[in-house]
Amino acid sequence: MSWQDYVDQQLLATRCVTKAAIAGHDGSVWAKSENFNVSKEEVAKIVQGFDKQEILTSSGVTLAGxxxxxxxGTDRVIRAKLGKVGVHCMKTAQAVVVSLYEDPIQPQQAASVVEKLGDYLINCGY
Structure with missing residues (x-):
């Protein structure tokens, strides 16, 4: 299965996330949903935030501008929100799964889908 298949079939197809991306710890985007123009710098800052949450506490989480x-957040999961859009990210051994969800999707629905894929990737060595 390609990285794009994971985004399309394991995240978007569940209808529990509206946009998603999978990227490396260096911020390089491996796959993303259409019209989700998340930058390498934005992902790299999120990866830093898993270890130094004060970075995100002061400036927030920026995705696609x-x-x-x-x-x-924890050393594994980061949560953010603005209005009706929520963010749920999970760090694996080599990657970070980034997702956005919008009302009426509940935060726990997005969390379940993202963390299920994240745990699978961890079990596969990613």
Missing amino acids: NRYIYLS
């Missing part, structure tokens, strides 16, 4: 308010 939109700034979201940082809500919470």
Whole structure:
């Protein structure tokens, strides 16, 4: 399965996320949904935020030029929101899964889908 297949079939097809991307820890985007123009710099900042959450606490999470308010995070998961759009990101051994979801999708629905794929990638060595 290609990285694009993971985005299309494991994330978008569930209808629990509206936009998604998978990228390396260096920020390079491996695959993304259509019209989700997330930059290498934006992803690299998120990856830094898993270890240094104060980076995101002060400046928020920026994806595709939109700034979201940082809500919470761990060394594995980051959550942010702006209005009706939420962000759920998960870090794996070599990648980060980035997703956006919009009302009426509930945060736990997006979290479940993103973390299920993240756990699968971890089990596969990614």
